[in-house]
Amino acid sequence: QVQLVEAGGGLVQAGGSLKLSCAASGSLFSFNVAAWYRQFPGKPRETVARILSGKGTYYADSVKGRFAISRDSTKRTLYLQMYNLKPEDTAVYYCYYGYNSRDYWGQGTQVTVSS
Secondary structure, three states: OOEEEEEOOEEEEOOOOEEEEEEEEOOOOOOOEEEEEEEOOOOOOEEEEEEEOOOEEEEOOOOOOOEEEEEEOOOOEEEEEEOOOOHHHOEEEEEEEEEOOEEEEOOOEEEEEEO
16 A cells, blocks of 8 residues: 655745655555645645656746755655745645556645745
8 A cells, every 4th residue: 555644844934945755655666757736725736846757857837946856766755845935835735656557645735834
């Protein structure tokens, strides 16, 4: 059973930084896509950043230059380093893995940026 456990969300002032982590357990040792999504109230989830295995990274325009996605394969942990946070970054953040036509989601972590 694959489980993704997120950590690192919280309350931060505008201009501050947070680092989210997503630790995988169970039988997930590779991936096609590793990504972070976020969801604003009443809106669908949107891609924040993703890694395509062997093909590089993608960032949403709204976070480009401020956020960085990375993965430590030895720890099977996905990270999202967020700098210069803005109130409009306030959302629930979810990690995601796609592998062999299966989707795996974390439980979500709240990030709140105060002005």
